[in-house]
Amino acid sequence: AQSVAQPEDQVNVAEGNPLTVKCTYSVSGNxxxxxxxxxxxxxxxxxxxxxxxxxxxxxxxxxxxxxNKSQTSFHLKKPSALVxxxxxxxxxxxxxxxxxxxxxxxxxxxxxxx
Amino acid sequence: DAGVIQSPxxxxxxxxxxxxxxxxxxxxxxxxxxYRQTMMRGLELLIYFNNNVPIDDSGMPEDRxxxxxxxxxxxxxxIQPSEPRDSAVYFCASSLxxxxxxxxxxxxxxxxxxxx
Numbered sequence: 001a002q003s004v005a006q007p008e009d010q011v012n013v014a015e016g017n018p019l020t021v022k023c024t025y026s027v028s029g030n031x032x033x034x035x036x037x038x039x040x041x042x043x044x045x046x047x048x049x050x051x052x053x054x055x056x057x058x059x060x061x062x063x064x065x066x067x068n069k070s071q072t073s074f075h076l077k078k079p080s081a082l083v084x085x086x087x088x089x090x091x092x093x094x095x096x097x098x099x100x101x102x103x104x105x106x107x108x109x110x111x112x113x114x
Numbered sequence: 115d116a117g118v119i120q121s122p123x124x125x126x127x128x129x130x131x132x133x134x135x136x137x138x139x140x141x142x143x144x145x146x147x148x149y150r151q152t153m154m155r156g157l158e159l160l161i162y163f164n165n166n167v168p169i170d171d172s173g174m175p176e177d178r179x180x181x182x183x184x185x186x187x188x189x190x191x192x193i194q195p196s197e198p199r200d201s202a203v204y205f206c207a208s209s210l211x212x213x214x215x216x217x218x219x220x221x222x223x224x225x226x227x228x229x230x
Contacts, residue, residue, distance in 0.1 A: 042224075043222050043223045043224050045221070051216035090157070100147075100169070100170070101159055102213050105156075107156070
């Protein structure tokens with residue numbers, strides 16, 4: 001069975017500093033990995049995904065994530081945080097197996113402090 | 115495209131009443147998903163459709179829940195009768211190709227349902 005863990009409920013970072021939101025996963029095969037962001041009272045917005053290819057994936061709003069197979073991680077990063085990045089971030093994983101189900105993490109609240 | 119459109123945005127109803135949530139997916143998308151989000155359980159897949167056909171409804175919690183997709187541009191999720199424990203945010207999402215092909219899903223803004 002596939003699973004995903006976001007070990008930090010909340011991450012605080014000062015504006016202008018680099019940010020990292022952690023995600024680890026467990027699958028039986030090669031994973032498809034996704035990051036979404038949710039602003040208050042809004043739906044989830046797609047940021048980026050890893051399917052295959054380069055381990056470093058670049059996405060929307062200056063975010064990037066690195067797929068690390070040996071550590072089974074897919075951490076979300078941004079070189080310089082903005083106050084407007086404050087939101088809830090979800091990591092999701094799909095185990096390759098022919099089904100249309102992804103498992104979402106519990107979410108990490110990112111607070112960027114001015 | 116305006117994205118996935120859900121209505122209503124907020125719904126407050128009394129226990130025992132019927133509730134219908136509506137969704138218009140992105141034009142051309144062949145997969146439609148209904149999710150429920152709660153603090154306790156996070157995001158849960160309720161049901162998904164492929165080309166308007168329900169494929170997997172194993173996430174639907176009870177027979178009180180039903181979903182339809184009469185055409186490619188419209189889907190409904192109905193709860194009858196509603197109970198307080200159904201209070202949650204319900205999201206509709208659509209995708210071209212679906213998660214199995216590595217295609218991301220696009221989510222609507224959700225319907226916040228409160229059953230009193």
